[in-house]
Ligand SMILES: Nc1ncnc2c1ncn2[C@@H]1O[C@H](COP(=O)(O)OP(=O)(O)OP(=O)(O)O)[C@@H](O)[C@H]1O
């Protein structure tokens with residue numbers, strides 16, 4: 507049997523930001539937005555990353571694509587090392603440009619991601635021309651074709667971002683990513699600002715495109731209810747670190763980490779016969795510049811014991827293919 511091939515491999519990824527106006531002995535205080543994250547994404551799969559606002563999801567996506575400088579760790583895409591901070595390796599400028607054609611990102615905020623002064627033809631054609639996706643004479647027809655794949659009319663080419671609804675703008679964001687012919691797309695909360703019915707239209711569109719164009723997605727969301735039916739694998743992120751990973755179906759059916767249990771208990775019930783007790787998390791999410799000692803979740807955990815205040819648990823295999831960073835396992 508042919509083995510699944512790994513498209514993206516992230517190892518020990520870190521992104522720290524200096525906290526403004528602070529000076530401690532030996533340097534500035536750091537906000538650890540992404541703090542030692544490792545995972546791999548198989549070709550043709552959808553990997554979901556979920557977690558509360560501010561846990562580092564967008565920063566992780568941007569750092570993987572080298573849109574911001576990493577503080578540590580390495581990322582490999584197919585056989586290319588994009589960077590390896592500890593091994594002092596970095597991809598060259600030309601190679602990076604080529605890789606950007608293969609890896610695209612759909613941004614969280616479709617409005618600020620689009621230049622208000624550019625019409626949609628300009629928005630879409632920029633990458634198409636830069637990466638020489640099609641010959642000059644057929645750029646317009648090509649862009650119209652990509653728009654139609656995303657459910658928009660050709661006349662949209664001559665309109666400006668503010669003339670569209672939120673759902674339409676998100677379709678434009680998807681079209682812009684697709685236009686350069688990528689293999690891998692980092693989708694950063696592509697449906698977050700949309701109402702539920704438009705949200706499911708966009709998700710269905712993305713699923714169709716994935717099947718028809720053999721794409722692979724890294725899908726970032728703060729809503730586990732959204733990614734539940736959509737992803738193959740899920741990673742749950744808390745304060746810059748993965749606290750649970752596993753097969754999406756199993757992780758949602760039987761969450762192991764108390765944080766995942768709380769997130770899932772907040773998802774509205776769709777089956778009227780299902781009974782579920784909401785688990786309320788105590789307090790609010792601590793600052794990334796002030797991560798609690800021991801288990802970083804212990805300040806909000808209903809099962810916290812003495813050990814959790816002292817010793818940080820690593821991700822360990824709690825059941826076949828299921829990993830949790832928790833002393834309960
Ligand atoms: N350029 C930056 N400079 C300093 N701090 C930053 C910067 N970008 C992000 N941060 C901080 O890093 C942490 C993670 O932010 P990030 O945007 O990655 O979170 P997120 O999980 O995507 O949240 P959301 O669900 O709200 O989009 C936050 O504490 C944020 O304030």
Ligand SMILES: [Mg+2]
Nearest residue numbers: 563564565614
């Ligand atoms: Mg974000």
